[in-house]
Amino acid sequence: MSNGLQHHESAQDDRREQMLRAAVAVIAERGFPDTRIADVGKRVGASSALVIYYFGTKDRLLTEALRYSEDLFYSEVSSRLAEVPGATDKLETLVRLSCMTEQIDGMPGSWVLWLDLWAQAVRHPEVSRDREELDARWREQIVSIVRVGQESGEFAPIDAERFSLLFSALLDGLVVQVSLGDTKVTSELAIDLCMSLAASELGFDWVAPGSPAKRKSVAAAKPRAARAR
Numbered sequence: 001m002s003n004g005l006q007h008h009e010s011a012q013d014d015r016r017e018q019m020l021r022a023a024v025a026v027i028a029e030r031g032f033p034d035t036r037i038a039d040v041g042k043r044v045g046a047s048s049a050l051v052i053y054y055f056g057t058k059d060r061l062l063t064e065a066l067r068y069s070e071d072l073f074y075s076e077v078s079s080r081l082a083e084v085p086g087a088t089d090k091l092e093t094l095v096r097l098s099c100m101t102e103q104i105d106g107m108p109g110s111w112v113l114w115l116d117l118w119a120q121a122v123r124h125p126e127v128s129r130d131r132e133e134l135d136a137r138w139r140e141q142i143v144s145i146v147r148v149g150q151e152s153g154e155f156a157p158i159d160a161e162r163f164s165l166l167f168s169a170l171l172d173g174l175v176v177q178v179s180l181g182d183t184k185v186t187s188e189l190a191i192d193l194c195m196s197l198a199a200s201e202l203g204f205d206w207v208a209p210g211s212p213a214k215r216k217s218v219a220a221a222k223p224r225a226a227r228a229r
Contacts, residue, residue, distance in 0.1 A: 015044075015046075015054070016054050017068070018044045019040060019041075019044055019046065019051055019054055019055070019061075020064060020065050020068040021068070022040045022041075022043035022044045023035075023040045023061050023062070023064075023065035024065045024068060024069050024113065025043065026039050026040050026043060027062065027065060027112070027113055027116060028112045028113065031116060032058075032062055032113075032116035032119070032120065033116075035058075036048075037051050037052060037058060037061070040061065059120060059124055059126065059127050060126075062113070062116060062117060062120060062127070063117065063127060063130040065113060066113045066114065066117055066130075066134065067130075067134070069113055070134060070137070073097070074137075074141070076097065077093075077094060077097055077141065080093050080097060081093060081094070081145075086149075086152075086154060087145055087146070087148045087149025087152055087154045087155060088149065088154055088155075088204055090145045090148065090149075091142075091145050091146075091149070091195070091198055092191070092195055094141065094142070094145060095171060095190075095191050095194045095195060096191055098171055098175055099174075099175055099178055099187040099190050099191055100187065111175055111176065111179040112179060114176075115176070115179070117130070117131055117134075118131065135168075138168055139161070139164040139165065139168050140164075142163075142164040142167055142168060143160045143161055143163075143164045146158075146160040146163060146164070146202065147160050149202065154202075154204060155202040155203060155204065156201075156202055156203030158201060158202065163201055163202070166197070166201070167194065167197065167198060167201075170193065170194055170197055171190075171194050174189075174190035174193060174194065175190060177190070178190055188208075191208075192208050195208075
């Protein structure tokens with residue numbers, strides 16, 4: 001591949017990323033229904049035609065913007081989890097990252113985009129397929145942590161995939177309330193509820209941070225041969 005072609009493709013990738021970052025910001029500010037292709041183009045000094053050239057439709061722009069935001073989130077997750085030794089603490093780190101309100105790499109949290117994606121997925125099959133793929137990625141992240149804990153003996157030998165459905169449903173629902181600013185659902189409450197459920201299902205003791213008590217794994221005493229497949 002010639003240097004000229006490589007430079008052209010690199011410039012295209014940079015331009016596409018600029019548009020995705022602009023789309024994340026505009027959709028987070030205005031909501032998907034009130035976002036116009038022209039609004040995104042204006043943020044990066046591009047025409048509406050150029051934005052459409054890269055993404056085709058407004059729905060595709062939404063899903064690609066969410067993918068971009070999710071990639072930033074998972075990159076942060078991977079970095080943070082690598083610094084945490086135990087599976088219980090890894091799970092807590094994942095929950096805390098999900099509930100945090102601060103930005104990652106200068107971008108708004110992906111939950112505000114998820115609200116719009118869910119609304120669009122109800123009526124648009126192509127968006128629904130993207131939603132399913134993104135949700136599967138989220139559950140697989142949970143499954144991977146659970147299996148690490150089962151291998152180490154921290155977690156009970158339950159069905160990891162079934163647990164991921166239950167756990168993600170609770171966490172997603174609570175984080176929506178946090179994102180909407182519900183005064184009854186704080187980030188710390190959401191974290192405590194999710195970790196309490198995980199402790200009950202996975203067989204470890206959970207004590208919220210600040211308590212003098214300590215967590216202690218009870219899963220190790222359970223027979224490893226009974227581990228769910």
